[in-house]
Amino acid sequence: MATDTVTNSTRDEVLRRIRAATGGTSDGGVAKAGWEGIARDYRRKGTREREGVLALLEDRLRDYDARVVRVAGGRVAQSVAEMLAERGVRRMVVPVGLPVAWLPAAAGAGGVEFVVDEGLSSGDLDDFDGVMTGATLAIAETGTFVLQSVAGQGRRAATLVPDYHLCVVRAEDVVETVPESMAQLQRTAGLATTFVSGPSATADIEMTRIKGVHGPRFLDVILIV
Amino acid sequence: MSGVGLDPKTAPTFPMAAKAMLGDTQLRKNVRHATDVIQGKRARVVGEMPDWQELREAGRQIRQHTMKYLDFYLEEFEANCTRAGGVVHWARDAEEARGIVVGLVKASGSDEVIKIKSMTTEEIELNTALEAAGIHAFETDLAELIIQLGEDRPSHIVVPALHKNRQQIREIFQRKMNLPELGERPEDLADAARMFLREKFLRVKTAVSGANFLIAETGGVCVVESEGNGRMCLTLPETLITIAGIDKVLPRFQDLEVMLQLLPRSATGERMNPYNSIWTGVDAADGPRVFHVVLMDNARTEILADEEARQTLNCIRCGACQNACPVYRQTGGHAYGSVYAGPIGAILTPQLQEMQHAQSLPYASSLCGACYEVCPVKINIPEVLIHLRNRVVRQNTAGVAGFFDVEAGAMKAMAMIFRSERRFRAVQRLGRVAEGPLVHKDGQGEGWIRWLPGLLGGWTQVRDLREMPKETFRDWWERRGDNGN
Numbered sequence: 208m209a210t211d212t213v214t215n216s217t218r219d220e221v222l223r224r225i226r227a228a229t230g231g232t233s234d235g236g237v238a239k240a241g242w243e244g245i246a247r248d249y250r251r252k253g254t255r256e257r258e259g260v261l262a263l264l265e266d267r268l269r270d271y272d273a274r275v276v277r278v279a280g281g282r283v284a285q286s287v288a289e290m291l292a293e294r295g296v297r298r299m300v301v302p303v304g305l306p307v308a309w310l311p312a313a314a315g316a317g318g319v320e321f322v323v324d325e326g327l328s329s330g331d332l333d334d335f336d337g338v339m340t341g342a343t344l345a346i347a348e349t350g351t352f353v354l355q356s357v358a359g360q361g362r363r364a365a366t367l368v369p370d371y372h373l374c375v376v377r378a379e380d381v382v383e384t385v386p387e388s389m390a391q392l393q394r395t396a397g398l399a400t401t402f403v404s405g406p407s408a409t410a411d412i413e414m415t416r417i418k419g420v421h422g423p424r425f426l427d428v429i430l431i432v
Numbered sequence: 433m434s435g436v437g438l439d440p441k442t443a444p445t446f447p448m449a450a451k452a453m454l455g456d457t458q459l460r461k462n463v464r465h466a467t468d469v470i471q472g473k474r475a476r477v478v479g480e481m482p483d484w485q486e487l488r489e490a491g492r493q494i495r496q497h498t499m500k501y502l503d504f505y506l507e508e509f510e511a512n513c514t515r516a517g518g519v520v521h522w523a524r525d526a527e528e529a530r531g532i533v534v535g536l537v538k539a540s541g542s543d544e545v546i547k548i549k550s551m552t553t554e555e556i557e558l559n560t561a562l563e564a565a566g567i568h569a570f571e572t573d574l575a576e577l578i579i580q581l582g583e584d585r586p587s588h589i590v591v592p593a594l595h596k597n598r599q600q601i602r603e604i605f606q607r608k609m610n611l612p613e614l615g616e617r618p619e620d621l622a623d624a625a626r627m628f629l630r631e632k633f634l635r636v637k638t639a640v641s642g643a644n645f646l647i648a649e650t651g652g653v654c655v656v657e658s659e660g661n662g663r664m665c666l667t668l669p670e671t672l673i674t675i676a677g678i679d680k681v682l683p684r685f686q687d688l689e690v691m692l693q694l695l696p697r698s699a700t701g702e703r704m705n706p707y708n709s710i711w712t713g714v715d716a717a718d719g720p721r722v723f724h725v726v727l728m729d730n731a732r733t734e735i736l737a738d739e740e741a742r743q744t745l746n747c748i749r750c751g752a753c754q755n756a757c758p759v760y761r762q763t764g765g766h767a768y769g770s771v772y773a774g775p776i777g778a779i780l781t782p783q784l785q786e787m788q789h790a791q792s793l794p795y796a797s798s799l800c801g802a803c804y805e806v807c808p809v810k811i812n813i814p815e816v817l818i819h820l821r822n823r824v825v826r827q828n829t830a831g832v833a834g835f836f837d838v839e840a841g842a843m844k845a846m847a848m849i850f851r852s853e854r855r856f857r858a859v860q861r862l863g864r865v866a867e868g869p870l871v872h873k874d875g876q877g878e879g880w881i882r883w884l885p886g887l888l889g890g891w892t893q894v895r896d897l898r899e900m901p902k903e904t905f906r907d908w909w910e911r912r913g914d915n916g917n
Contacts, residue, residue: 218522221678221729225503228737233504241501242683245493249486249690267703326717329634329668349704362718363667363709367660385704389689396650396685397516399718402692402708407660410700411575411591412598412618413462414469420574420622421629422660422707 253347253383260347260383261430267350271405272418273426280431283375284311287339290373290427292317296336299373300324300365304358305341309375324365332364337371338423343395344380346388349404352376352428353388356399363399372406372423378432439557440781440790443769447792447894450759450767459595463587463764466594467755473701474752474806481697490690491809495746498681499736505648505681506727512651513725516713523728526556532726533558533640533673534565540671540722542567542638546629548655548662549573550642551589551749552675552728554771555784558640569640570632572661574625581608587765587773590699590751595764629661639665639720643676644748645691646725649684652712653725656695658705666709672720678727679745691748694808698750731784740819744779746809751776753803753813759796768793775803779816782824791828794820838887857906864900871899 226232253260265275278286288311291299298320301310310321322335341359342352352374354360366372382388392400407422418424443449453459478484498505510520521536523529533553537545545562547553547569559569559580571580575593579586582604586592593601602616605624614624641662645654653674655662666672682691688710696705714723735744754760754774765773770781770790778797782790794817797803803813849855871879879899884892891897903911 217524217528220524221522221727221733222503222506224729224733225506225678225736228733229500229502233501235504235508238497238501238504238683241497245490245497246486247490247690249483249490249693271706333630333634346704351704356715356718363663364718367663367667385693386689389686389692393685396647396652396710397712399712399715400710401663402704402710404702404704404706406706407658408706409574409622409659411573411578411593412601412621414466414591414594415618417618417622420626420659420661421572421633421664 249386250384251386253387255347255383257378260381261378261432263383264345264347264350264381265430267347268405268428271350271408271426273350273405273428275428275430277430277432283309283429283431286429287311287373287375288317288319290429291319291337294337294371294425294427296371298322298335298337300327300332300335300338300369302340302359302361302365305339305361306359309339309341324361327365329364329368332368335369337373337425338366338369339373339375340366342374342376342380343400344382344388344391345376346385347381347383349385351388351402351404353392354401354403355395357395363401366401366403367422370419370423371425371427372403373427373429374403375429375431378430381430440769440785440793443790445792446767446769446796449769450763450796451894453763453767456764458597459764460762462595462597464761466588466591467761470591470701470755474698474755475701477697477701477703480703481693487690487693488808488810491694491748492746492811494682494687494690495748495809496743498683499679499742499745501683502678502681502736505683506678508648509646509651509681510727512649513646513653513713514651516651518651518713518723518725521724521726523726523730525730526728529556529675529726529728529730530558530561533675534561534567536671536673536724537562537567537638537640538565540638542636542671544568544570544632544636545638545640545673546570546572546632546636546665546669547576547639548641548657548665549576549592550640550675551771552642552677553640554586556675556728556730558675570629570636572629572632572665573657574622574659574661577625577629578604581605585766586771588751588754589749589772589774589776595766629664633661633664633668637669638671639669639673641665641672641674643674643680643725644695645688646676646681646727647685647688647710647712648681650712652685652710654688654708654710656692656705656708658700658702658707660707663707663709666711667719669720671722671724673724673726675726675728677732678729679732679747695748695750698752698806698808735783738783741779741783741816743811744776744783744816746811747776747780748809749776750808752806752808756802756806757797758800758802759798768796775813775817776811779813779820782820791824794824842887857904860900860904864902867899 268275345352406426407419409420521532562569578593587595643653644656696702760774768777772780778793799814870881881897
């Protein structure tokens with residue numbers, strides 16, 4: 208209780224100082240009206256044709272060292288099998304709710320084992336070679352895809368601890384600009400949300416970009432068209 | 433260089449520290465290389481944006497609007513964060529903030545924490561307070577790890593170890609990680625850091641982070657990073673403690689569409705940094721079970737109260753002003769004696785320190801305006817620098833006679849001289865004679881004055897003065913005559 212009292216008086220003191228500095232208590236209605244008056248003359252919508260948007264996304268992803276392939280809806284599983292074989296991964300973790308049709312049948316997967324994440328510990332996750340997920344959307348202009356804590360995209364730890372991430376993005380979920388992505392995400396703004404642009408990277412040593420420090424070092428994207 | 437945090441109360445004044453740094457040619461080379469690279473990348477990705485100026489203007493207006501209604505947005509953030517399962521704490525100053533964090537770490541039952549790079553925790557020297565309480569903090573950002581293991585101090589807001597080159601980093605890692613065979617390729621060094629920290633990420637149960645943005649509308653917090661160490665800290669431990677200045681709030685989720693375009697391009701010259709995490713309170717199945725936010729004032733309300741300097745609070749800590757600053761590029765960050773270096777440090781630090789300390793920082797600038805030009809939220813740093821210089825003078829002259837009477841007298845005498853051509857010419861002649869004994873010739877035969885007597889010595893302490901020309905412009909003009917060419 209003592210702590211509560213201290214905290215409350217501290218809170219009141221900070222708010223009192225703010226109000227003294229700004230000339231009084233803010234009126235929420237006035238604040239909201241003021242916010243709506245903020246000039247937003249920047250681009251709110253993209254201008255490219257559909258094909259141009261997809262090509263831009265591919266270009267930006269590659270610029271950040273991700274590998275990208277375009278496949279038709281029916282060929283995802285086969286493409287996954289090829290990607291995993293090329294990467295040489297053996298054990299993949301997948302989130303609950305990932306479309307089963309995306310997973311190669313056991314025989315065609317070159318012996319890759321898929322394990323569904325039903326609350327694996329961080330240590331367990333560290334034993335996997337990679338993770339495969341879907342995405343809520345992708346932003347072409349920045350080469351970004353957005354993951355949320357929903358079925359098919361999983362917990363944040365699962366897309367972080369393994370060294371390889373394979374992300375499947377539907378072409379209809381690709382937007383051109385950042386404002387378009389935020390408009391779509393507004394409905395689910397309360398979910399844990401991660402914007403991913405390329406594999407983990409650092410430039411802390413002589414500004415040389417190095418792929419992969421603590422997060423996944425390798426990133427592949429399958430774009431379903 | 434010691435492991436002690438940068439503290440303007442104990443640091444030497446900027447001119448003294450800068451003079452020492454100018455002698456370190458390796459440091460200057462490292463700083464110049466790093467700032468050149470970032471500036472080049474920044475210019476390229478900013479150039480891609482046809483609406484960059486419109487984004488900057490929106491950024492400025494959002495920040496200015498937020499400061500005007502700061503109490504409302506903080507209360508809104510608190511209510512929404514609490515509703516989502518977070519616990520919000522308030523701290524008036526650094527000491528209270530340290531006390532709250534130390535208390536929360538102890539309550540989490542851990543004597544170790546993993547930390548993602550945070551300017552706020554640097555500002556309050558949190559690591560020292562944690563160590564004093566028997567809690568060991570592991571810095572997990574690669575640059576912060578280099579600083580921590582090297583018992584060094586950060587020198588840049590975004591790239592704290594940019595003053596070190598790969599050989600120097602390798603030497604630190606070899607020694608502290610016991611890796612005698614370590615190579616010096618950046619990849620080798622990053623791998624060593626990955627190995628060193630992976631075990632900590634998987635074991636340590638408590639994490640401390642800063643925040644790039646607090647979202648009032650949702651109670652969410654946003655952290656922007658590249659390496660994934662941030663995601664490790666935000667995601668894997670059982671308890672997460674986030675400490676943020678009260679200035680970090682944004683009104684609505686949508687405002688991120690502006691900030692997430694301005695910040696990465698300005699900070700690291702990337703279209704988007706590899707990871708942005710946004711989370712709201714706690715999620716039973718995903719991430720920490722306990723989440724605290726500490727909202728810290730620490731003199732920010734005093735900056736808010738100063739209408740001419742208030743725009744300082746608009747800063748989103750991108751560091752673009754540092755990279756663009758000709759003074760920073762020569763001296764590096766340590767000369768500023770503060771965790772906030774460069775132009776933004778020159779205006780932020782004196783205000784966080786209530787001006788008694790760091791009085792020399794508003795003068796650590798040539799007022800060239802490069803910082804204003806690159807600032808993504810259009811903070812007019814030169815304008816604030818001049819305002820703060822005025823405050824320094826007012827503070828120093830308040831109730832003090834002596835030196836400033838002399839200075840005022842000298843200014844009056846100057847005015848008298850400038851008003852009369854005859855007096856002006858006489859003083860010029862006198863000056864050429866009087867400077868004689870003070871002039872030293874350099875290798876090219878140019879004359880320089882390195883020391884002036886008395887009060888004028890303050891000028892030459894940190895500058896060399898050229899000798900006066902043999903002939904004044906007026907004399908030359910007259911000699912040239914009506915028909916001369």
